[in-house]
Amino acid sequence: MHLSSPLKKGSEDPYVKTAQQQLIALGYSLPRYGADGDLGDETLRAYGEFLVLEGMRAPTDEVPKSITVPGAAALDRAFTGIPPVVQGHKYFDERNKHPHDGRSKSYPYMKWSEVKAIVLHQTATQLGEKPERWHSVPIHFGITRSGKTIQLYDLTEVCNHAGNFNRWTVGVEIDGWFAGVEGRAETLWQPKPPAPKRTAMNLPAAQADAARACVKRIIDIVAANGGKVTHIHPHRQSSGDRQSDPGSLIWQAVGLWAQQQFGLSDGGKSYKIDTGRTIPVDWDSRYAGNKY
Numbered sequence: 001m002h003l004s005s006p007l008k009k010g011s012e013d014p015y016v017k018t019a020q021q022q023l024i025a026l027g028y029s030l031p032r033y034g035a036d037g038d039l040g041d042e043t044l045r046a047y048g049e050f051l052v053l054e055g056m057r058a059p060t061d062e063v064p065k066s067i068t069v070p071g072a073a074a075l076d077r078a079f080t081g082i083p084p085v086v087q088g089h090k091y092f093d094e095r096n097k098h099p100h101d102g103r104s105k106s107y108p109y110m111k112w113s114e115v116k117a118i119v120l121h122q123t124a125t126q127l128g129e130k131p132e133r134w135h136s137v138p139i140h141f142g143i144t145r146s147g148k149t150i151q152l153y154d155l156t157e158v159c160n161h162a163g164n165f166n167r168w169t170v171g172v173e174i175d176g177w178f179a180g181v182e183g184r185a186e187t188l189w190q191p192k193p194p195a196p197k198r199t200a201m202n203l204p205a206a207q208a209d210a211a212r213a214c215v216k217r218i219i220d221i222v223a224a225n226g227g228k229v230t231h232i233h234p235h236r237q238s239s240g241d242r243q244s245d246p247g248s249l250i251w252q253a254v255g256l257w258a259q260q261q262f263g264l265s266d267g268g269k270s271y272k273i274d275t276g277r278t279i280p281v282d283w284d285s286r287y288a289g290n291k292y
């Protein structure tokens with residue numbers, strides 16, 4: 001979006017909201033007012049910090065009095081240039097390195113306004129740390145055991161990751177085999193012999209952190225494009241044979257965390273679609289009576 005004349009404090013020009021969403025996506029917080037479309041001191045202060053980092057303004061305590069045309073252009077450039085997940089060297093953009101076979105044939109793209117939810121998965125295998133190992137996985141993001149974030153698809157591509165959830169969700173696969181319910185060995189999915197018997201994996205801190213950062217980033221990017229993520233779901237809710245997906249450990253570390261941090265919903269105690277199963281009380285103590 002291009003600006004033709006500067007915007008003064010107090011402006012409610014439609015561009016103000018765009019600038020606010022771009023600042024948020026770039027990591028500048030607007031804690032009190034958010035992207036409210038009103039150009040106040042909070043936004044101008046964040047904009048000033050952005051200009052300082054861009055080398056377009058000397059560091060000073062003064063809050064800029066307006067958003068200038070070159071300032072807005074720099075903001076646009078910075079916003080366009082950010083990868084959808086920024087985690088320094090640990091973010092791997094693999095989107096252009098594979099044929100996108102995991103995209104829905106009948107409904108390949110959704111609009112930003114249709115992206116409503118995030119679905120969490122466990123891979124139930126070990127894909128490992130090499131990004132190319134993930135190319136055939138029909139998922140937007142993979143999170144490795146060491147905390148790498150691997151992006152495989154654009155957020156608006158409809159991937160075949162979770163049945164009828166696909167058309168409004170972004171998927172995150174967390175690598176490893178995890179118990180359906182922590183501490184209950186019988187809830188860990190076992191491969192057929194002669195494959196060796198598995199014992200449940202833990203969730204390393206770096207992997208949990210990366211998964212949480214990925215969730216936050218998805219929410220921010222969707223917001224910056226005019227949409228709104230309102231829900232987070234376990235794959236289990238859409239598929240009966242994915243009972244342990246993603247398991248209590250991941251659900252509590254990432255799914256419940258996202259609900260508390262961002263006010264997302266899991267659909268509630270009796271929510272499921274198709275053959276899916278409700279969230280068990282073993283995963284969420286609010287849901288007394290829900291069986292694993």
Ligand SMILES: [Zn+2]
Binds near residue numbers: 121242
């Ligand atoms: Zn899954």
